[in-house]
Amino acid sequence: MNNPVLSIKNLKVDFRLEDGDHFHALKDVSFEVPENSTVALVGESGSGKSVTSMALMGLLPKTNTIIDAQSRIEFYGQNLLGLPAKQLRSLRGSEIAMIFQEPMSSLNPVFSVGDQIAEVLMEHKSISKKAARQRAIELLTEVGLPNPETRMNAYPHELSGGQQQRVMIAMAIACEPKLLVADEPTTALDVTIQKQILDLLVAMQKKHGMSVLFITHDLGVVAEFADEVVVMRHGVICEQGKIEALFTNPQHSYTKALLNCRPSLTYRPERLAVIDDFLGDKPYEVPAARERGYLHNGNIILDVKKLSTHFQIKNGLFSHTLLKAVDDVSFQLERGKTLGIVGESGSGKSTVGLTLMRLQQSSAGEVYFEGQEILGMSNRAFQPFRRRVQIIFQNPYASLNPRFTVGQIIMEPLMLHAFAETKGQGKVMAEELLNRVGLPKSAFNKYPHEFSGGQRQRIAIARCLTLKPDVLICDESVSALDVSVQAQVLNLLQDLQDEFNLSYLFISHDLSVVKHISDQIMVMQHGKVVEIGDADVLYANPQEQYTRNLINAVPKDPLNGGMLIQ
């Protein structure tokens, strides 16, 4: 093996909590990043992967962090942990560079991108401003930003998310670092942009002969280009090794679970695997495949005809521009079936959901709910329909009122719509629902902040179920969740559909998730419908180029697209 660029030895990090207790974030973590290679650090939230990268960059808060005295983070044999701040600072940015998850918040909004790249160069290479700007143009050309000479003077907000991330990469490679730490660099990006950025990272890694430590929660993302993988959970390394070995023959049950939890494009099991399936003694058996598709029996619950939602955007005191967020969209939703809506950010897929709920004013078109037009109704006439279409939002951290207890959250709709006559009756119903979504009774008196993301999404689902809806709009409802939790919530949604014959409108940017849960799929771009059809047909034989691009951008694992079944 080559001389390692980075070797982390027995890294132990504790956090001092508010109440004086210690939280063991990292328990004895050791791994190496060899020269000229890409190592992926994979783990879900709370696994300690970000703590590892922050410890490496010296970015952990000094006041409440305790790093064990035996721990070593060696960069070419030099221990970074003992290094004085000044020396560490000169290493950071020149020898070790970092790219963050949110390019928008990592770039300074009041400086042009050219200035920001030039600043890095002047700081570490002590070259003149003119030379620095010249080099910045070269770098922007290298990372594939169109018109680099003019884009030099653009401010971060004038660039798209993908372009911003390109600028971040240009800044990171400006000083030709030996090690690039990429902390979830593509998580905030669309799937096609993600592919471009990953390709760029691979190209840069090869060209400059640097090593990349790629941190991600998604094993699927790294499959195509990482050399080695380190899988972490609860601050401990579960498994590490060459990528092929890990994918073809995972040893640790957690790795197996992670590989199987993710919905695949090629196979659709009755239920997705969850972590618990692998922790028991019994070997995991793959459930039978589930058939999907519309029945075409005319049982249409929601019929949308030529729906348009336009926004007027003020760009001056008197002038407006018209943004066609949703433009001439028509689709049908069969009872008990799922329509998946996929598209990149800005495609208008979320606006469709909000318009259907009348949370957003429509501009044109009709929506028939069981044959009755609902958009033109008065508010009073719409009231009985309101409860029958419910929505589960993307971010379970934002969609629950933090000042309400779970009990209050679930009982509010019950009392508002007089489903429960007394509080006692409401409590019984709420507890039944909590039980149905897999939460214990004790959750009733707790506050949302005491729950994890997956649990909160269950609370949100329980709240929707109180009103016995017919249609459930899931607006990116599993996107913010870890892969393993995502599988649990998807299974729950499937169970509820089977039990209550619910119809779902499933909005997501994640093609494999949509493929897993949907009977029919609608692809949207710039507010228009690109293609609509039965899930399996559409994936097997996409008619439009845009659909093909989307499907091709989904990361493949080494066995080329197939999910690994152990």
Place this chain on the structure above:
Amino acid sequence: MTSQTDNSNLTDESSTQSRSLRSLAWKRLKKDRVGMTSLVIVIFFILLSIVAWASDEQDDELFDDADPLAALLAEAEDNAEQYEIEEEPKLETLLLGSDGRGRDILQKTLKGTSVSVTVALFGSFCAILIGTLLGAISGYFGKWVDDILMWFYSIFTSIPDMLLLLSFAVVFQRGIGTLILIFALTSWTSVYRLMRAEFMKHKSREYVQAADAIGAGGSRKMFLHILPNVSHILLVQFSILTVGLIKSEVVLSFLGFGVDIKQTSWGAMLAEVPSELLQGYWWQMVTVTVFMSILVTAFSLLTDSLRDALDPKVK
């Protein structure tokens, strides 16, 4: 740093009591020594003013033009032959001395404290009430409602504060009620701006949309959902306003527009100071200043601690 693996920490019936955000904030505040000391001082002052109100009957006696020492002096004179005077009578009777007209400064200060604190507390409470109500309406409904209220606000703020205070003071009768009214009418503007912004921000939050989706009405969303989520800002605003109003009261009374002639307050007391200082009587000024600085400092520190406790991220 919570693990997202489901249910592991919930399956067993949890024995630890569930805590609301507010009780968590209280827990943080309890650990803050400066904050707790300030809180004790503030509470002490508030109790002091309540006690001073309760013992109201002394009021007339205090401001009787007759020398409050007259009876004692007469008695002392009568019995002069029977007693040996061991201590200075002034010290024995009046702990902090007397003012130019022979009134007990300690008693006056206590009375003044109660007036000043009451005016400031009720004034800022009313200002918060007005500001929150208008801000909530303006921010939540937006559009023309917001425009109208914003015009009203702009007109109000274009007049200098002191001018507004003085003109209100001239028009209304002097007295505590008037002061509270004046303060409420002049200082709601900052609260209004803040609440308007908060309501605008929160009305598009997902939890409010979720409430919308289950069919909650406008006032329910405004006051049951959004208001508790912005109440920590109000609490901090309340204490900032109170400090400001204590000072405003002093200025106003100093200028002669403050409390009624028969009442006293810190400002009214300070108004007497210039003429007293000429004669070398410094103790009234020192007493009032010490009382006022202790309360104002405690209130300001409490504001800081409150902010830290309620919003630990912005430390």
